[in-house]
Amino acid sequence: NAGVTQTPKFQVLKTGQSMTLQCAQDMNHEYMSWYRQDPGMGLRLIHYSVGAGITDQGEVPNGYNVSRSTTEDFPLRLLSAAPSQTSVYFCASSYQYNQPQHFGDGTRLSIL
Amino acid sequence: GENVEQHPSTLSVQEGDSAVIKCTYSDSASNYFPWYKQELGKRPQLIIDIRSNVGEKKDQRIAVTLNKTAKHFSLHITETQPEDSAVYFCAASTGGGNKLTFGTGTQLKVEL
Numbered sequence: 001n002a003g004v005t006q007t008p009k010f011q012v013l014k015t016g017q018s019m020t021l022q023c024a025q026d027m028n029h030e031y032m033s034w035y036r037q038d039p040g041m042g043l044r045l046i047h048y049s050v051g052a053g054i055t056d057q058g059e060v061p062n063g064y065n066v067s068r069s070t071t072e073d074f075p076l077r078l079l080s081a082a083p084s085q086t087s088v089y090f091c092a093s094s095y096q097y098n099q100p101q102h103f104g105d106g107t108r109l110s111i112l
Numbered sequence: 113g114e115n116v117e118q119h120p121s122t123l124s125v126q127e128g129d130s131a132v133i134k135c136t137y138s139d140s141a142s143n144y145f146p147w148y149k150q151e152l153g154k155r156p157q158l159i160i161d162i163r164s165n166v167g168e169k170k171d172q173r174i175a176v177t178l179n180k181t182a183k184h185f186s187l188h189i190t191e192t193q194p195e196d197s198a199v200y201f202c203a204a205s206t207g208g209g210n211k212l213t214f215g216t217g218t219q220l221k222v223e224l
Contacts, residue, residue, distance in 0.1 A: 042214035043201065043212075045212065099210070106155060
């Protein structure tokens with residue numbers, strides 16, 4: 001079991017560029033989430049999914065899109081990168097509601 | 113939405129002493145409260161969790177207490193060791209999406 005795998009680990013973008021952060025899990029978890037972590041602000045929920053084909057917004061969804069076509073994958077798309085999106089992005093998954101969430105290693109994203 | 117406040121933001125203790133971190137939440141419907149430990153540059157890792165039908169849970173040197181009436185929960189670490197030094201986050205989950213709202217973290221430093 002690889003757990004939750006995020007790619008890439010590091011990325012530098014220019015303002016206005018778009019990109020997709022990849023997240024895959026091999027634990028057959030139904031629930032998947034994306035968080036961003038900024039200094040002094042903890043982790044904030046961007047989008048989440050309760051199963052294939054079902055997604056919903058979290059606390060800070062603006063500027064991001066998600067889709068969930070399979071149970072395993074939950075990519076996060078930045079539509080037009082802005083410096084305010086410089087952050088560390090974590091993907092997490094859990095088997096069910098109110099079960100422990102397992103985090104990936106994160107993607108460190110810098111937008112110039 | 114849910115709001116989680118965490119105190120203190122930094123905590124320094126001597127090795128062998130106890131450490132206590134406190135969190136309050138705003139949504140009385142929250143029913144799942146995990147605690148995560150995050151070492152520098154690493155992913156958050158679950159250390160203990162508690163559900164709203166339980167008042168206290170213990171795992172070796174770590175314990176969590178929950179007071180639903182007052183809407184606060186606390187992490188207790190006894191016999192602290194240098195490897196306990198890390199940032200600790202509390203979180204609360206409300207609703208069916210396993211949506212976690214995190215506190216802003218406590219930097220724990222265990223000094224020799």
